[in-house]
Amino acid sequence: xxxxxxxxxxxxxxxxxxxxxxxxxxxxxxxxxxxxxxxxxxxxxxxxxxxxxxxxxxxxxxxxxxxxxxxxxxxxxxxxxxxxxxxxxxxxxxxxxxxxxxxxxxxxxxxxxxxxxxxxxxxxxxxxxxxxxxxxxxxxxxxxxxxxxxxxxxxxxxxxxxxxxxxxxxxxxxxxxxxxxxxxxxxxxxxxxxxxxxxxxxxxxxxxxxxxxxxxxxxxxxxxxxxxxxxxxxxxxxxxxxxxxxxxxxxxxxxxxxxxxxxxxxxxxxxxxxxxxxxxxxxxxxxxxxxxxxxxxxxxxxxxxxxxxxxxxxxxxxxxxxxxxxxxxxxxxxxxxxxxxxxxxxxxxxxxxxxxxxxxxxxxxxxxxxxxxxxxxxxxxx
Ligand SMILES: *Cc1c(COP(=O)(O)O)cnc(C)c1O
Numbered sequence: 001x002x003x004x005x006x007x008x009x010x011x012x013x014x015x016x017x018x019x020x021x022x023x024x025x026x027x028x029x030x031x032x033x034x035x036x037x038x039x040x041x042x043x044x045x046x047x048x049x050x051x052x053x054x055x056x057x058x059x060x061x062x063x064x065x066x067x068x069x070x071x072x073x074x075x076x077x078x079x080x081x082x083x084x085x086x087x088x089x090x091x092x093x094x095x096x097x098x099x100x101x102x103x104x105x106x107x108x109x110x111x112x113x114x115x116x117x118x119x120x121x122x123x124x125x126x127x128x129x130x131x132x133x134x135x136x137x138x139x140x141x142x143x144x145x146x147x148x149x150x151x152x153x154x155x156x157x158x159x160x161x162x163x164x165x166x167x168x169x170x171x172x173x174x175x176x177x178x179x180x181x182x183x184x185x186x187x188x189x190x191x192x193x194x195x196x197x198x199x200x201x202x203x204x205x206x207x208x209x210x211x212x213x214x215x216x217x218x219x220x221x222x223x224x225x226x227x228x229x230x231x232x233x234x235x236x237x238x239x240x241x242x243x244x245x246x247x248x249x250x251x252x253x254x255x256x257x258x259x260x261x262x263x264x265x266x267x268x269x270x271x272x273x274x275x276x277x278x279x280x281x282x283x284x285x286x287x288x289x290x291x292x293x294x295x296x297x298x299x300x301x302x303x304x305x306x307x308x309x310x311x312x313x314x315x316x317x318x319x320x321x322x323x324x325x326x327x328x329x330x331x332x333x334x335x336x337x338x339x340x341x342x343x344x345x346x347x348x349x350x351x352x353x354x355x356x357x358x359x360x361x362x363x364x365x366x367x368x369x370x371x372x373x374x375x376x377x378x379x380x381x382x
Pocket of ligand 1: 177212214229230231
């Protein structure tokens with residue numbers, strides 16, 4: 001009869017391509033691959049690896065590794081055994097390094113998947129050599145020197161002894177890690193490069209690696225044989241003192257689930273820490289700290305913090321960031337943009353990873369690696 005009920009009319013407006021989730025993370029794999037190629041071209045003749053730990057810095061280890069492998073990446077770094085086993089399944093022929101090194105008891109599984117621990121102590125070296133005896137071949141590994149982090153790795157003064165004992169394994173890489181590569185003027189960079197070069201001299205013919213993302217951009221060009229960027233691949237700025245040379249790889253939108261008008265003096269959110277200074281329109285979006293948006297992005301009057309872009313206009317967070325929701329002051333948003341069901345931008349063209357991090361008093365690395373599991377994820381350029 002052609003009669004559409006009011007309910008059907010409402011439902012027919014729903015866009016089937018729109019996710020049911022109230023957060024949408026869009027990951028640009030073409031940008032990721034372009035970033036890898038750019039870092040490779042900036043590293044002279046050095047091979048460009050990729051650090052894909054922490055689920056590819058929150059963007060998805062599988063998608064990231066597939067895109068990077070297609071771009072030509074052959075060496076991956078992850079933090080731990082489980083990430084490494086995932087990496088092996090994704091890249092059967094790649095070299096896969098495990099930054100944790102050799103956790104006691106993990107040698108059989110590391111060896112079975114042809115994974116290379118980044119060995120930083122004599123105890124690890126001994127255990128890896130013993131595992132090699134068991135399987136009947138000298139096992140491959142990186143030798144990690146600690147030139148200043150005081151975190152992981154052999155002391156450079158132990159280089160000669162480490163090299164001697166490493167004859168029982170098959171070292172495929174000698175590596176160290178920068179303390180302050182984001183600060184190109186820090187004299188520590190030069191000292192670390194010198195200490196690493198001296199330690200490396202005990203391993204003739206073994207490739208060397210020092211540079212993380214920011215290390216690639218250091219004036220000393222400490223690229224050695226292999227660079228191992230992470231953050232910059234995912235669009236983070238490896239040169240925080242200058243404009244970001246990388247392409248953004250992640251966008252984050254959230255959906256407005258409710259809108260209300262408040263009189264001046266009304267408060268918003270837990271503990272009423274924000275009080276409307278004027279009659280205000282408030283939009284509630286369906287994303288909160290459980291989705292990786294830091295509670296430290298909470299705003300109060302006179303203490304602005306997080307912002308979202310609503311119809312092209314920046315609108316401030318108001319009240320405490322809660323588990324599932326953030327409230328926005330959309331009083332100045334354009335007509336129609338701040339309606340139930342509309343999407344706002346939390347991360348994108350206007351607000352980059354670094355800005356969101358600064359507004360939340362954290363760093364971009366933490367913003368990326370905490371991106372929530374409740375978001376719908378769309379991969380572009382796959
Ligand atoms: C995480 C990590 C990297 C990558 O660092 P970015 O700053 O993300 O490029 C490289 N090397 C080691 C040892 C790391 O732990």
